[in-house]
Amino acid sequence: ERGSDGEVRILYYQAVSTLNAYLSSGTKDVEAGSLVLEPLAGFDQDGQLFPRLAAEIPTVENGGVAADLTSITWKLKEGLVWSDGTPVTSADVKFTWEYCTHPEGGCAQGAKYEGIASIDTPDDLTVVVNFEGPKPYPYQPFTGGTAPILQKAQFEACLGPAAQTCTEQNSKPIGTGPFVVTDFKVNDVVTLEANPNYRDPAKPAFATVTLKGGGDALAAASAVMETGEFDYAWNTQINPEQQAQMEAGGKGKFVNAFGTLVERIEINLTDPSADLPEGERSTVKHPHPILSDANVRKALSMAIDRQTLVDVGYGGAGRPTCNLVPAPAFQASDNTGCLTQDMEGAKALLEGAGWTDSDGDGIRDKDGKKLSLVYQTTVNPVRQDFQALVKGWWNELGVEVELKAIDPAVFFGGDAASPDTFQKFYADVEMYANNFDGTDAEPYMSQYLCDKIPGPENQWQGENINRFCDPAYDALVKELSTTSGIEARGALVMKLNDMLTKDSNVIIPLVDRGRFSAQSNTLGGFVMNSWDTELWNAQDWTRAE
Amino acid sequence: MTEITLQTEKVRGPWADVWAQFRKHKGAMFALWTLGTLAVVCLLGPLVWRIDPNFIESDTVKMFRMRNQGPSLAHPLGTDQLGRDMLARMMFGGRISLAVGLVAMLVAIFIGTTVGVIAGYFRRLDGLLMRLTDLFLALPLLPLLLVMIFLFRDPVAGVLGPRLGTFLLIVMAIGLTSWMQAARVVRGEVLALKEREFVLAARSIGTPSRRIITRHILPNVLSPVLVAATLGIAAAIITESVLSFLGLGFPPDFPTWGRLLYDGIAEIRTYPERVMWPGIAISLTVLSVNYIGDGLRDALDPRIRGR
């Protein structure tokens, strides 16, 4: 029964800044927003699309998707109302598109709405999305927690530049979700109450939600698992020993779900040497003197014991992987060759490739070039442990390693003036994690196209940070963009994945990092989801005794 | 009195008196011993205890067996989460932390004393320099450090190499952001000293300003400066540890005490001793330095020493 279970307390150690997912795509903001705002369709725990505001998922089979793949038609559920009681209409959906694609709005989810030519609203419940060309995967717009529907009436005045200053709207959006915001303290705490107009009269079971922010992962885990102050804590990534210790307390459990987030070592194929003039460092002009050798890359990968990394750093939150795209199953390659460390093999490989320790200083060299690498990542205890371990293995292999740890705000900041961004890649190898939104890997794989290489001419804004460039790869991506059908697309993604990892070792995947959160034993109905927001089924949560 | 008595008494430097007085301060002497022992252990210990602080068993099975050990003969302070020897790490970290403390303090004291003396001695520059001091007091520390590190890390590292470069940078950063207190104290002291008759006497002799400063002013601001200096070492060690806490310190494989402490805090539930070692080391150092400062203040005060 709605509101019968009192208060549920949620802890996001990164506090919520805004509830409008279009203005900040920080995961915490998107997740918090998803308690209020809903898309047409969401992803369930298996990555399957399911209707939220839509009546059903349009497909080619049911006629929802045009045969030529150039349009998709969504039908809204009947009788849907906003939390203020007004009906949800197709105009709201169309407005949402206009809102996010306004050139001055600074919408963070612009990518979701790319390639849309127009949107028709033949009636109040029908939305027809017309694409500029055939879209083999037409489910990008309006799906998942990152693309919720806004109420036109509320946001009408917030188009374009005004979007940034619509404080009231951004912090208290009117939505269709199970809860409505009652109070919002920026970067601190959001309080919500059950939406009186929620479409299922029996839900949600909780009357109020307190969504608190602040602290760190350890404190967050502790607040659920040890002190029981909270029912659920997001992203409680702590070290395995502490995981075990906290779980032994018996107040709660850790829940995980694996998606596409992969911790990897990226190899720089260009020369980052500081001796090069500024503007030529780490550009395609100068291939990397050592890492251009595929044998070296392979040996580096072989020397790593991925299981150890998982055991040391992630425990239940990770598993070793050799793939860039580890899931969902239909597109995950089945490489397992890298999972066992092969130090001797790696040594032999280098030996064979001519990298020998000719001067007896323990460091291999070839043609006067020492096998010496700068290895950078962000400041993060787990990554520093990884750095230390990998450094140990590579030293054993005869590779000299210099470590660097960079403030994440700088590393991921993308400031073209800073030498420390991951795009500039002024290092030989760097380690971080990345994933993609939803289940469609096409945009993700497109990152490694030749024309996405960052460099001074594009203010270092490309996503192909390895500076990988293979015409065969480009051709395959092109093929993907015109292929429809899950199986066929999955096969192509696997091929692309293998080209980057197994075949060339340009990317050395290390750990498939799941989502890892803490759930109190008294919270019922919680289902972990790695494809959408973790609060995706908050309407189903209950108080369990 | 006409006979030339070449038999002058054994020349006692000014420091002999200071030392004599200092020795009477039990707390300070004890602190000096403690700090000395810490420093010697950190400096010379690695020559005896020859385990690489960053050594990790590359054989993973062995590595797992080595992890998180408690104190034992093989590892008197135990090992960390990767099986690295804590004693080696503490000694290595101590070198850096102590060096950072010392050098950063020198930088801060140098700047602070210079600014304070100039502001106090030359009326004209007083307003300007004191506003500068206000400015630095008001500046947010963190962006300042970030900017410094961003602007200068690569050029400095280019000249001095990454390790020395980072060291210099951190030391400069801490020094540049912590001189203000010393400047204020020194200025106040100089303002008073300037009016003392022996300064007037020097002027009546014709001693130029720069020599009045070096000969008469500086030696007499020595005791507040030294006290500020001892406090400065403590502050610098703590600031370095906060920098580590915020991820702005040394490269990740540089186990400074601050970093060890920070890393240890994450493990405080499972392995409390890991946070104890660096915590104790830092506190002992700071405490000793404070007591030494106290002793120095007494020892340098001629009124006390005269007795």
Next chain:
Amino acid sequence: MLSFTIRRLLTAIPTLLLISLVIFLLVDLAPGSPLSDVPLTVPPEVRQKMLEAMGADQPVMVRYLLWLKQFFWIEPLYGIDALFGTDFAQGAQRIISWQSKVPVFQIIGERLPQTLTVVGTAYLIGVLIALPIGIYSAYRQYSWFDQAGTFFAMAGFSVPTFFTGNLLILIFAVNLGWFPTIYDTNLEVVDWASFKEMLAQMALPVTVLALFNAAEISRYTRSSVLENLGQDYVRTARAKGMGEGRVVLKHVLRNSLIPVVTVVALGLPTVFGGAIVTEQIFKINGIGAALIGAINVSDLPTVQTVTFIFAVLIVLFNLIADILYGILDPRIRYD
């Protein structure tokens, strides 16, 4: 005194303008971008659009002048409007946080209560325990009480708060479960129970901060009392036949408090500025936490505004300390 105050305020204006410019340049120059917490899944074109929408791509001088206008003109107008229900501001653009798109002054308004209650209480308690300790240590110089006081004060100084804070949490919150580990901003004191809850959640951070402050202030008090105990007027008071209590608590204390009060006044800006580390450890979302959060995501308007307010407070409290000095010490008369 009035003319002294006015003169000091007038000279403060150029200083503050300069400080604001330096802070602005500094914050702007610092590496990092407001988009660092945007997931890597967001493509570069979109990022560029987001920057434009924030105005972050404007030249730095343009942004500085805009900020000056907003800070010194528009925000006060909003302040007046809020107080008197007028509409002078007419919807002019306020200083908006890049990260949360919320007016920075609203954020400050939300943060201030926590900071003031926790840090303020801690400061108050620190002062209240420091004074008697300092006085008694000085009165019984070199007694065991004095030695112990010295030791604890120095120990208080020497242990970083992030160490003590975490230790206290582990012992008292996690193991003993006496106190919550996470500060509840929404808790309002309406009855006895909520008051107790409030006390419970303030206990640990206040303890950590109060001890730290007390360590410092007790040292000042001690040395100040010591100095005054040796003064001639103390002997006069004794010669008049005044009891020891009166000698110390009236004659000595009043004189000793003069420097202490000014030190306390100079420390007050830190109350408003929050205690960054302590706030982080105890998950108190106060001003300090807001600042560090804003710095981490390069939220320039927030960083700039908060640090500048802090600078204003420092300058202001410097002045207040001077004036207090003049009030407390009849010998000092400005002008």
Next chain:
Amino acid sequence: MTQGQPLVQVRNLKMHFPIYAGILRRKVGAVKAVDGVSFDILTGETLGLVGESGCGKSTVGRALLRLYEPTAGSVVIDGEDIAALPPDALRKKRPTMQMVFQDPQASLNPRMTVAAIIGEPLDEHTDWTEARKSERVYELMDQVGLNRRFANRYPHEFSGGQRQRIGIARALALNPKFIVCDEPIAALDVSIQAQVVNLLEDLQDRLGLTYLFISHDLSMVRHIADRVAVMYLGQIAELSPRDALYARPLHPYAKALLSAVPEADPALEAQRQRIILRGDVPSPANPPKGCNFCTRCPVVMPVCRDVEPVLTEVEPGRFVACHLVSPNNAGGHASPGAEVREHNQQGEAK
């Protein structure tokens, strides 16, 4: 030893310390510490300068050596106007004129050894070798009666009288002609005062020094000075030869001052009629109109409150600034400087 020639000629010396106030820190007035003082000091003589605390004695002494920048007036020492010399020339001139300070503790740097203190002028003005310098230092120590063994000690290890000897040795280091002694004995114990005064006299005899001896101890001034100037509130009230002044002071202030000095003789004390001055010295920032002594003068006349008396020679060698005393005080005063000069021609030889 030439005597009778003025070594120091001070003309209309003024030293005003500005007072700032108000929002803009404008100058609103001045402490007229010295307000138009003229006198000469003959080669080889000792001029005593007496007066109450705050009357400007030290300021005169310091302005004379240009340790303060005088507001107006000239100070000619040995033929050169000190008040107008550029810094370099002034520095070169410094060896001829030196100073001995009031507080021997405060005027010695506590962190320098005796040798370093005495040797400092040598470091500044000579390029002698270390050996020669230390020889000179020992010589000076002998001269002022300090044991050579003390050379490496610090000031705090000495008694007050010994400290003052160190200060005197420092002043003597460069063979000065003229020494300003600013209350050199005020901080010393009675039994030690005599030692220092004797030393000063001996040195004068041996080295032909000229002293300006500032003191408020009138009996000591009587002992050491040849002529005495009595100052009141920044101005000279009376300037007379010693014996004449002590026998018969002319200015009412000088009379009061002398009568206030207690005598170590109970019989005398029992009969003495003290002139007790009422009230305190007015602030030099705000001196009274007319004669500056009019507020405390026991024999004040109406004219004193309006007209400022001028220092006039009323008897041979005796200069007084008082309406009561000056015979023709109705006006038309000659400039005091001129009169002082006149006097100097008849200056008494020692």
Next chain:
Amino acid sequence: MPDGAEPVLDVRGLKTVFKTRGGEVHAVNSVSFHLRPGELLGVVGESGSGKSVTMMSLIGLLPSPPAEVRAGEVLLGGRDLLKLSPRDLQAVRGAKVGFVFQDPMTSLNPVFTVGNQIMEPLIKHMGMTKPQAEQRAAELLALVGIPDAKKRLKSYPHQFSGGMRQRVMIAIALACDPDVLIADEPTTALDVTIQAQIIELVKDLRQKLGMAIVWITHDLGVIAGIADRVMVMYGGQVVEQAPVRELFTNPRHPYTRALLKTVPSLTGERAARLEVIQGQPPLLLGAPVACPFRARCAHAFDRCEAENPQRRAVDGLPVGQGHDVACHWTPEAAHG
């Protein structure tokens, strides 16, 4: 002078030592003296001779540690002050014994009004109410010659000149009509003209109030003008004691003689050279076994080295009543 009257204050064999790092400083060594009603006893001696310490020992004003009163009796109105409890002693201070210190600039509390400071002992010792005390304070201020007394009660010490502050100090000391007023160098820090004012004031007050006064100074001139009897101290001991004229005309102790000669005079012959006392005052470390002045004494002989001289009468009166001296040497012996 009522010669036979009971002394108001009788000090016998007072010994005070300071415990320092260097050893025990015997600052006051067997000092005895008495004070008759209305009498003014002058105490002279060079700096460090123990004048202040003696007086402060009387009413327990010395900080302890390091000071310790070892022996002696201080009889005031029949009670031994040294045996009183701290509370009882407080009731004596300010009420029975008034104190005026050397430096008027620092002896008043700068942050309280003058009135407040005068009223304090009145309220404490006389049990006055505030208005009563205020009334009395104004009277006292007027008594010590401060014009416009009522208004000046509200002034702070820094608003007074040195002379006025010393008057305030005297007013405080006189507040409760003490039997004994101890003035520790009350004019040393003042100018001669102001000193003359204060001396006149004290003479005047003595006439009016008739209390007994101890006046410490090292200015023999001041003593000559106001004292009835003089006590000369050296090295923590009383070396000579006599009625004032007797002392100045017939000094017996070599130190007193030297002291009188070092002072130049305003009148009379101007000596070509001043007499000096060579040497340093004694350090007073350890209990004295020899004459403290022997090292500087022109007449010292073996006995001075071996034995600390006792005070002996010169004129036949008992020691302390007439003229007595602590010296082995006699001028007559030298001449004879």
